[in-house]
Amino acid sequence: MTGPRYTPLATSLPADVPFVGPEVQERDLGFAFRARLGANENPFGPSPHAVAALRRAADEVWKYSEATNHDLRHALATKMEAEPDQVIVGGGIDGLLGTLVRLTVAEGDAVVTSDGAYPTFNYHVNGFGGVLHKVPYRDDLEDLPALLAKAAETNAKLVYLSNPDNPMGTWHDAATIEAALDRIPNGTLLVLDEAYVEFAPAGTAPRIDPEDPRVMRFRTFSKAYGMAGARVGYGVGARSLVKSFDKVRDHFGMTRPSQEAALAAIGDDAWLGEVQEKVAAAKDRIDDIARANGLTPLPSAANFVTVDCGADGDFARAVLRALIARGVFVRMPFRPPQDRCIRFGAGLPEELDVLAAELPAALEEARAAAPA
Template sequence: MSSNSNVPSNKDLLAKIVDALPHTTPFKAPEAIEVELGRTFMLRLGANESNWGCSPLAQRAAEDIASHLFKYGDPQSVELRTLLSKKLNYSIDSILIGEGIDGLIGLIIRAFINPNDHVITTHGSYPTFNFHANGFGARLIEIPYAGDQIDLDGLLSAAIQYQAKLIYLANPDNPSGTAYDRHTIELFVAKIPEGCLLILDEAYADFMPNTQLAEIDVYTSRVIRLRTFSKAHGLAGARVGYALAHPNYIATFHKIRQHFGVNLAGQVLCAASLRDAAYIEQVTKEVAEGRAEYYQLAESLGLRAIPSSTNFVTIDVGSIEKSIWWVKRLAEEGVFIRRPGTGALSQCIRITVGTRPERALLAEIMRKIHAEG
């Protein structure tokens, strides 16, 4: 095939910001690892999904909606926003439904960030924020963890020093699993400098007691809260999340969002799941039991588990080399997990809490591997 010299190269067409970016993806999917290994995983404990699956009500809704998938979803997500409004006591105009928290983070950065604006995050925290920030030409300032926890004072100091537009904070945090209580978060919010917004990622909020979730008035604070149906609700494949924010911010997002970005099946399944509070309560209770089992397992192996407020537990195995070894050996035994790979957490492995049979099998495999030395 002959080439046409008049056709511009890909490099000529690319936006300068995009052209300067390295080729990267925030996560390596377990499916990609399975292709490399040439086999499927027996235990999938690395993506922090809910291995209990979604609510029976959501499963029935999935069957019912199948014959309606020729339709577009409701671009306003009225039913879902109405249910969330009643559940959370937020006005419907302060709620936005999006394509998971990942999509919402991208929307927020697009709305507020100009090239070279500074944004603040924790080095090694949820990487999708970095992915979007870099993609829109922001100047990313990363603050190290303070031990196992996010350094709140460090985030605030950097925001002031760099006159940052955005601070990203995951509470509970991924990948450490640690969380600050409501009083600490409320004090943090009160100290956010003028001209700065806080993105408060609460993907794992369902695993915390309601009494420990911060009371934040989005009408008087510069905070955008993000939550998801991917964790306790067991609907990661539906790709639905939501933002809670001042109606002025929500109205801004409506200017630029994909109005048909949230699919019909996702809307219907999430609405059904919200109507089954008893099932979500059961899942979170079993996750708490599983975390306790992981703590005991780690202790029995001479390892340190970091107390978690999520559906995973991060375990300190002593060194970077050992963490890499554990991930490799578990994969060879058919178990998919991940390792944080940053700072003090780089000597850790992160394991999703599985069902009771999955936990029993994991314990057996880990004891076998540990015996190898």
């Protein structure tokens, strides 16, 4: 009896997980986190209309979802000033990035990203055998000219930019992105991840013709719309590119309740406005907590604040461990010199109370362990 024979590519891949979830950490630690600030979720949650739609949809969960996401695509097209056939809906930006990589990246193909940018994009590229070329951040910002130069140099199929950036929270303004479009190398697709754009200042989202063949932009209901657990993301791009997703996607893969909830959420701009205000207030509070402890918060256009702990990665990791041991779930950028920082999500007021109470002791412990 022999087992299955894997592909050479599958055999070569590690069984790594891009992120270890908070529940797994809680099981390992033996206690529940008192502040869940590490997963870039939005604890202010979705519109009450979306919650009501989810509850109603429970009665129709025996039906498969509508495989073309018709109603949701039409509503998103209106919102995005695109046509419905320029919009693809999928299982979060994660799922859509996986499909895009599968469509474009064969084994050995070059892909460009920033060193320390979104790990799940890299996971997909590795998973299809692509070769990642990484460009350092410049002043804690994704270095757009260097990314495009590297794409030209490596003949990259894809170049990834998240704007605003995760994990740093920094951002380029619309004019910068728009000016960069003409510098995208022929045959390279700019993957513009706008997961956090609803939190950014006006003037961050570039105007891009959906039919522009050089770019595909991605957005999500996981962040500002407060529905990470519903797995709804969308992409906007040229008709031919959007159509190509139908070649390989899991057509009935969306859940019906999530489709209904997303549709209900789009219409509730008042709730979105409230969430934006609550997130802004939470970020101000994190800034204050950081400064009160002698740390430096970075400017952020996302729903988190990345805080410079003032020393090297070893010190920041010591702070992170001390916070986690005290029930504060946080994460940090992985790559130096950005790993001098810790990322704090815009949590509920009571969660930030926990952070304010625990950060001084965590810093003290870290300083004792790894003098800054």
